[in-house]
Amino acid sequence: MEATDLLKKVRQIEIKTRGLSANIFAGEYHSAFKGRGMTFSEVREYQYGDDIRNIDWNVTARFNHPYIKVFEEERELTVLLMIDVSGSREFGTSFKYKKNIITEMAAVLAFSAIQNNDKIGVIFFSDRIEKFIPPKKGRKHILHIIREFITFTPEHRETNISEALKYLTNAIKKRCTAFIISDFIDDDFEDALKIANQKHDVVALKVYDKRETEIPSIGMIKLKDAETGQYHWADTSNRAVREAYSKWWRETDETTRRLFSKCGVDNVSVRTDDDYVKALISLFKKRI
Template sequence: MDTSELLKRVRQIEIKTRGLSRNIFAGEYHSAFKGRGMTFSEVREYQYGDDIRNIDWNVTARYNQPYVKLFEEERELTVMLMIDVSGSREFGTVSKLKKNQITEIAAVLAFSAIQNNDKIGMLFFSDKIEKFIPPKKGKSHILRIIRELIDFKPEHRNTDIANALRYMTQVIKKRCTTFVISDFIDDDFENALTIANKKHDIVALKIFDKREQEIPSIGLIKIKDAETEEYSWVDTSNKKVRDNYAKWWRDKDNLLIETFKKSGVDVANIRTDQDYVRSLIALFKRRGH
């Protein structure tokens, strides 16, 4: 994509997603992801009913009577976008590719974060860490993120969610809200997800295409695995083949649901041919209550 085409796409994404974040998500985002941490504010004399765990023993000893520390909620958040850039994102059969849906959703979340005066950072991952953009504020930073979302070319095509979660947990020291935006076509990341969610607030956004749920009966077709780039022939007119595939998808989906539940991670399932606005608002409302 040349520079003028890239800038045009950035502008289109900015206009659409900034409007959505301002008009639709602002209040819901704020209530769903308000500051979770507490910062020290001041000390005052102990009053009946105060939590004795908050007694400041140094001040108490100095004045020979009990004083307690007061804390206030941190309003500013750090938000991380963990973006799956593996080969399977290049799939889509109806209105858009998975990667285009991911780009729009990430841009909406980025603008929502900035309007809430939060810092926003981004991590691109495949089976390697492809790129890390540290959290910052400001419109120029947001536009850089959108440019990267549109134009980034990963070096690898496979997926390793556990590796990405471990990296994010190591580099982001302060507790943050992290959106993992992926199709979650991967195995064995439950342990890393559980550990990451203890330190941070992890939210999963699963992006998928309806043709990944079931195969239509259209005869003999040649298919390509987007990550291994291997080809194979499939007879889609064979009902047993279609049924076996549908069962494989359901089993994998049920395993994912169980993984998120065990890890204590909120999830929204977003199909490429459906309106992601509804899914995000429903997620925000669930978390805001």
């Protein structure tokens, strides 16, 4: 991609996603994602209804009158965007590929984080960690991240979500909010997800295409696995073939949903031809 085309693309994404962050998500994001804890603010006289557990006994003894400690929520967060860059993200049958939706959603979250004075970092992963951008603040940092979303080319095409989650657990020492954005076409990552969510606040954003849910009847077609490169022939005019595929999708999707629920991970699914704005707002409101 030429430099002028890249700058234009970055600017287009910035204008759209920054506007969404400022006008739609600002309040919901701030309310939905809490700070790391509470910090001491001041001591004041006890008032009726105050929590007696916050009484400062030293000050109370000194003035012979009850005083309580006042705490404020520590708002600053560290946010990690875990971006699936495996081959399957290049699929799409509507106006956008999965990777386009992933890029826009990630940019919206990045701008929302910056507006909330949070640090933002990125982990690109396939079946291994492709690239790590350490968390920082500022518009310049955000634009660097968006450029990476657009231009980054992974070395590998398969998926290993477990490997990405293990990296998150081991590499990020302080508690953070981690958005893992993927189609979750993978298995055997339950243990890694459970451990990661115990240390961090993990949120799953599943992106999929409508054509992944069912196959139309269009005769004999040649299919390519985007991650392995293998080709398969399928007779889509055969009703049994179509029904078997639809059944596989439903069962796989339901298994993933149950896994998120079991691990206590907030999640939302976004189809490439649907409005991801509504999906994100719905997710934020569930957390408030």
